[in-house]
Amino acid sequence: MLNIRVGMGYDAHQLVAGRPLILGGVEIPHDQGLLGHSDADVVTHVLIDAILGAANLGSIGTWFPNTDAQYAGVRSVELLSKVVAALHEREFRVGNIDMTVVAQAPKLMPHVAEMASVLAMHTHIDPARVSIKATTTEGLGFEGEKRGISAHCVVLIYES
Numbered sequence: 001m002l003n004i005r006v007g008m009g010y011d012a013h014q015l016v017a018g019r020p021l022i023l024g025g026v027e028i029p030h031d032q033g034l035l036g037h038s039d040a041d042v043v044t045h046v047l048i049d050a051i052l053g054a055a056n057l058g059s060i061g062t063w064f065p066n067t068d069a070q071y072a073g074v075r076s077v078e079l080l081s082k083v084v085a086a087l088h089e090r091e092f093r094v095g096n097i098d099m100t101v102v103a104q105a106p107k108l109m110p111h112v113a114e115m116a117s118v119l120a121m122h123t124h125i126d127p128a129r130v131s132i133k134a135t136t137t138e139g140l141g142f143e144g145e146k147r148g149i150s151a152h153c154v155v156l157i158y159e160s
Contacts, residue, residue, distance in 0.1 A: 007054025024115025
């Protein structure tokens, strides 16, 4: 019997001046970046949480607490690689990723293919198995007011 599992994740970060905007391991030109202990890459964070959830391994906060100085400013794709290595140790692999990023600005569609490529590299899957969609809230909520960015993710993992 094929052992497959599904995990979902949600994350949100506040936009602030003076930080680069990193999404899916890609620096996106913008006048603000996301606030967080690490690089605050909301796209990678939500993927990490979805993978950990599918594997029943806790959450990003339990693996990489924001109170631990070793994670200050760390690139989130490095954390993703650690989680994927732990997944592989348990003989699981990522099957596919489906994600929606919610941001009023900046426009993300020009960067989606590069983000998918970076996430595919760090999860050891074909970029065709990484779906990233970008949407706005048409001015509603904190995303619509350009105060933050959120992301939702579903991931399938399977026993190898």
